[in-house]
Amino acid sequence: MNILNIIIVLIVAAIVVFGSINYIKKLKKGGDCCPEHEEATKSVKVKDRDKSHYPYEAKLAIDGMSCNNCVRNVENALNALDGTWATVSLEDNMATVLLKNPPDIEKLSKAVTDAGYMVLKRKSKI
Incomplete structure (x- = not known):
């Protein structure tokens, strides 16, 4: 050599x-996917927290989340949509979205995709 x-x-x-x-x-x-020095994302607060006002539900299986900041990013993207209240589980890689109106799955998926994550499976319940 x-x-x-x-x-x-x-x-x-x-x-x-x-x-x-x-x-x-x-x-x-x-x-964690986020650098140590990066400030944590602030949560978008849902104004109406009365579950009885949300008769519809959608579930989205999400890929690409690896930390709690990712969870907040997905929740924020979904909660920014009018008439939604989202909670996201990192353990299950699942977003549960309560809605005031019938779910527009494409709109929900686009919000998640625009936030930088991939929707693997979608399901809605009325």
Whole structure:
């Protein structure tokens, strides 16, 4: 092996070691996707919190969430829509959306997609 090959192997090995160390640190911190210095997203508050005003329900299976900030981002995207009240479970990767009007699944999915996440499955209940 010549010296150039040895240098290339050492560089690749250093990159692999550095990447592995960073990945392990990220896993130990809970796998947050958001940098430590980034301020947590503030929640969009639902004004009408009377569940009896929301006769419709939709459930969305969501991919791409990895931390509580992701949960807030999805909730905020859905709660910003008129007549919705969303709660999101990171454990189940599921958004439950209560609605005042019949669900427009495409509109709900678009809000989630625009927030940077993927909707895997959709279901509505009247």
